[in-house]
Amino acid sequence: MKRIAIIASLTGIALSGAAILRAQKAPPSPIAAAQEELARGRYLAAIDGLKRAAYAPDGTVRDPIALQVWQQFLPFMTNELDPSASDRGETDEMLGRGWASRIAAATPRDAIAEIIRRARATSIVILNEAHGSPRDRAFGLEVARALRPLGYSILAVEAIRPYPIAGDPRSGVEQLKADGFARLGTGAYARDPVFAGFLREALALGYEPIAYDATTAQAKSGGVAEREQAQADNLRAAIFAKRPAAKVFIYVGVSHLAETRVRGNEWMAARLKRMTGVDPLTIDQATITDVAARSAYDLAAARIGNRPAIFFTGRKPLVLGLYAKAADLQVVHPRRSYRFGRPAWLAALGGRPVPIPKDLVPATGRRLVQVFAANAPADAVPLDQVLVEGGGTMPMLMAPPEPLRFEVQR
Numbered sequence: 001m002k003r004i005a006i007i008a009s010l011t012g013i014a015l016s017g018a019a020i021l022r023a024q025k026a027p028p029s030p031i032a033a034a035q036e037e038l039a040r041g042r043y044l045a046a047i048d049g050l051k052r053a054a055y056a057p058d059g060t061v062r063d064p065i066a067l068q069v070w071q072q073f074l075p076f077m078t079n080e081l082d083p084s085a086s087d088r089g090e091t092d093e094m095l096g097r098g099w100a101s102r103i104a105a106a107t108p109r110d111a112i113a114e115i116i117r118r119a120r121a122t123s124i125v126i127l128n129e130a131h132g133s134p135r136d137r138a139f140g141l142e143v144a145r146a147l148r149p150l151g152y153s154i155l156a157v158e159a160i161r162p163y164p165i166a167g168d169p170r171s172g173v174e175q176l177k178a179d180g181f182a183r184l185g186t187g188a189y190a191r192d193p194v195f196a197g198f199l200r201e202a203l204a205l206g207y208e209p210i211a212y213d214a215t216t217a218q219a220k221s222g223g224v225a226e227r228e229q230a231q232a233d234n235l236r237a238a239i240f241a242k243r244p245a246a247k248v249f250i251y252v253g254v255s256h257l258a259e260t261r262v263r264g265n266e267w268m269a270a271r272l273k274r275m276t277g278v279d280p281l282t283i284d285q286a287t288i289t290d291v292a293a294r295s296a297y298d299l300a301a302a303r304i305g306n307r308p309a310i311f312f313t314g315r316k317p318l319v320l321g322l323y324a325k326a327a328d329l330q331v332v333h334p335r336r337s338y339r340f341g342r343p344a345w346l347a348a349l350g351g352r353p354v355p356i357p358k359d360l361v362p363a364t365g366r367r368l369v370q371v372f373a374a375n376a377p378a379d380a381v382p383l384d385q386v387l388v389e390g391g392g393t394m395p396m397l398m399a400p401p402e403p404l405r406f407e408v409q410r
Contacts, residue, residue: 031069038073038191041184041379044368044387044409047074072131076192077368077387079134079343080336083290092295095287095320099296106311106318108304111331112146114317115283118328119150124280126250126269128257130292134194135333136285138348139308140251141198143283148205152247154239155202158256159189160211162234173211176203181373182381187211196381197349207249210238224265231256232271240276250280257282258326270326285331287321296320300332308333341395342386351384351398360408362390367410374403382407 030053037046050070056062071081092099119125127143129136144155161172165185168175172186180203182196189195203209214230239246258267259282269282285308290297300311310329311318319330337344340353356369370385383399 030063030066034069034073035188038076038188039184041191042409043073043077043191043385047077050074072189075132075134077385079194079346081132081291083294092293094322095293095296096324099320100299102313102318102320103296103299103311106313108300108309108311108332111308111310111329112142114310114329115143115281116146116150118281119147119152122279122281123245123247124250124272124276124278125152125248125283126252126257126280127283128252128254128286130286130289131189131253132291133286133289134192135343135345137192137195137198138345139285139331139333141201142308142348144198144202144205144207144249147247147249148207150247152249153206153208154210154246154248155207156210156212156235156239156248156250157187157199158213158231158250158252159187159195160199160209160213161185161187162211162213163215171211173209176209180204181376183377184379184381186381191381193382193384194346194349197351197383201350210235210248212238224267228256228266228268228271231268232275235268235272236275244276254286255322257284258323259328260326262322262326267326281329282323282327283329283331284319284323284327285333287323287330288332290336293321297332301335304332304334306334306337340398341393342398346384346398349398350400352401353396354399354404355396356386356388356394357406360406361394362388364390365410366390367408369397370407370409371397371399372405372407373400374405376405 030049034046034050037049047070050066050073053063054061054067054070061067075081115125125143125147127140129140160176163171168185170178175183175186176199181200182190184191190199199209212231212234214227214234218230219227235250239248252268255262256268259269259273259280261270269280273280287293288297288300308331310331317329319327323330339347354371360369366387366389368385368387370382372380372382384397386395386397388394
């Protein structure tokens, strides 16, 4: 893989927010075409188009930007990226000198327990994600569940569409409040069934959703500073100007959680901290992973068992890499494990295993099998979906215990 793709996945520079909007202005672009396919719910066509654009016939990368977007959207169907998608050891260098000895000397603690303890001392909790990691979204739901008994009642999500679109005069957040579930137009990343499950379950917990990302009118130049200030302004206007004592869980992409300057930019969290006077609890889960800092991840994951952990040096949380001085906590997730042919962490969404109907199992070839609530509208995001190959052992789908319907894409 090209180094540009690795760096972008860690910093959030690649094709998020305003950058995707700019890419959409070029109809011939494979990225724009994929976005249009995803907006119609045509996941398989979108991903296949991006892969064709990303790779030459001989398997070499010919379009690093298309590759980055493919890596962000492929997990909508597969739940995870193959660790071989990154170069072993290259991004470990970003963790700083002595990272191996620091991890080896540190002590892991249960992540959720530590987040609960520290969240009591503030009213703003900010958690980031890597855009190609649905597992991060499942952990976001775990954090939302843990914060709710502490009085946190607002869930502000960068990925929710903050403006109307053609065919729907409502913003994404107005649609969520009205329906209680995500539609294909709720937001680009919310088309991931795991993200949609996070939102659905959070609403069921009683969270009020808030959309706060910059609109195209606010981010005309596409610059970082313009977008970050717009996000902070939108959060203040939607929440803190009206309810200064509100307890808010903010879910962001990668670097937006930084409380200090990172790569020369002041990000949303730093601006919001200054504007509200509230010191947020900032939590990074996008740095030490098995598709990024893989050697560091191997060292850390070997010591944490089957629960997400935060490492401590004495009483001080260990935070490595870009966010060493910009985030309060850094989460390391357990090694991959599977049940029913699916990632074990999917259980965090609360679904139960559902067999793929026999008449949908392919004898040969590949297909995407989807499951929806029986009464879900045509533009609902699937409750779950899985890419299957004929002739192999079939995985289970994961869905709530309610009437269901199934669909297939080939």
